[in-house]
Amino acid sequence: xxxVTQMEGPVTLSEEAFLTINCTYTxxxxxxxxxxxxxxxxxxxxxxxxxxxxxxxxxxxxxxxxRKETTSFHLExxxxxxxxxxxxxxxxxxxxxxxxxxxxxxxRVLVKP
Amino acid sequence: DADVTQTPRNRITKTGKRIMxxxxxxxxxxxxxxxxxxxxxxLRLIYYSFDVxxxxxxxxxxxxxxxxxxxxxxxxxxxxxxxxxTALYFCATSDPGQGPVETQYFGPGTRLLVx
Numbered sequence: 001x002x003x004v005t006q007m008e009g010p011v012t013l014s015e016e017a018f019l020t021i022n023c024t025y026t027x028x029x030x031x032x033x034x035x036x037x038x039x040x041x042x043x044x045x046x047x048x049x050x051x052x053x054x055x056x057x058x059x060x061x062x063x064x065x066x067r068k069e070t071t072s073f074h075l076e077x078x079x080x081x082x083x084x085x086x087x088x089x090x091x092x093x094x095x096x097x098x099x100x101x102x103x104x105x106x107x108r109v110l111v112k113p
Numbered sequence: 114d115a116d117v118t119q120t121p122r123n124r125i126t127k128t129g130k131r132i133m134x135x136x137x138x139x140x141x142x143x144x145x146x147x148x149x150x151x152x153x154x155x156l157r158l159i160y161y162s163f164d165v166x167x168x169x170x171x172x173x174x175x176x177x178x179x180x181x182x183x184x185x186x187x188x189x190x191x192x193x194x195x196x197x198x199t200a201l202y203f204c205a206t207s208d209p210g211q212g213p214v215e216t217q218y219f220g221p222g223t224r225l226l227v228x
Contacts, residue, residue, distance in 0.1 A: 008153070036219075043117075043203055043219035044156070089155055093215065100171070101217060103155035 002027045006090045006104035013080055013111050021075040021107045023064075023090035031092035033057075033066055033073040034101070038087040047075075047088070080111045116140045117220035119204050125226045126194050134189045134223050136204030144208065145187040146217065147171075147179060150201040159202075162187055194227045201225075 006023045013019060025031065032051045036044040048057030053068035064075045073090060090104040117138045126132050136145065143164045148156040148171075158171030160179040168181055176198060180188045191198055204220040 004155075041221075043221045044205075045219070046216055049216070091155075095209075095215060100158055100161065101156075103157075105153045105155045 002029075002031070002092060002094065002102045004090050004092055004102055004104035006088075006107050008105070009087075009108035011107060011109045013109070015082060015111055015113050016079045017111075019075075019077045019080045019084070019109065021088055021090075021109070023073045023075065023104060025071050025073065025090075025092050027071075027092055027094060029094040031094050033064070034091045034093065035062070035064055035073070035075050036089040036091060036103075038089065038106075040086070044089065080109075082111050082113055085109060085111045117204060117206055117218055119202075119220040119223050121223060122221065123224045125228065127228050128195055130194050132191050132194055132225075134191075134202055134204075134225070136187045136189070136220055138185050138187075138204075138206045138218075138220075140206050140208070140218060141184070142206040142208045142218075143184060144206060144215075145181070146205040146207070147177075147187065147189045148203045148205065149173070149198075150203060150222075156203060159189065191225075191227075194225075196227045199225060199227045 004025045034049045035047040037047045048059045050057040050066035056065045062077045087106045087108045089106045091101045120135045146161045147159040162168045162181045178190045202223045205217040207217045
């Protein structure tokens with residue numbers, strides 16, 4: 001079956017620090033990969049996505065590269081802000097399998113001023 | 114106005130009660146989903162519907178039922194609530210389109226506490 005594994009949190013950082021959240025996956029098929037973000041009290045929002053190997057998704061200063069050889073999609077940001085405090089979810093989707101999303105467990109990130 | 118709305122936003126109920134969570138969307142999407150979120154487990158799919166006449170069980174459908182009243186409305190019912198159904202529930206919508214990826218759009222969530 002399909003699964004997504006991401007590092008457990010919470011991750012606590014100071015403002016302007018470098019952030020990495022690891023995500024690896026197993027999939028029967030060729031998945032598209034996503035990062036969703038959940039700000040406090042809100043629903044999930046799509047942060048970025050990548051549909052094929054070596055694609056780089058980017059948004060709001062965040063980046064993630066689809067690495068087929070290591071089955072990974074790590075999220076990075078070079079200089080975090082307090083407003084980046086949220087829970088981040090890695091997810092995969094296989095369109096041929098009905099487009100159902102499989103989520104990782106989520107990583108809570110807390111950025112302190 | 115939000116594209117995907119959920120009511121209520123918070124609900125406290127007692128064991129054995131029947132409750133309904135509602136979801137409405139203005140995005141015009143055919144596909145709708147219900148998930149529950151538990152700490153450390155991410156989101157898990159309860160039910161999904163690809164159109165008004167197509168409803169499918171997800172990975173954790175036991176104890177839940179759904180109704181797709183119209184393209185824009187998808188309701189989740191707990192027939193007899195139990196404490197381990199305490200969770201955050203999300204509705205989502207999507208449009209398959211023609212591209213290689215289908216983005217899901219989430220509502221703000223309903224926080225349910227079963228006593």
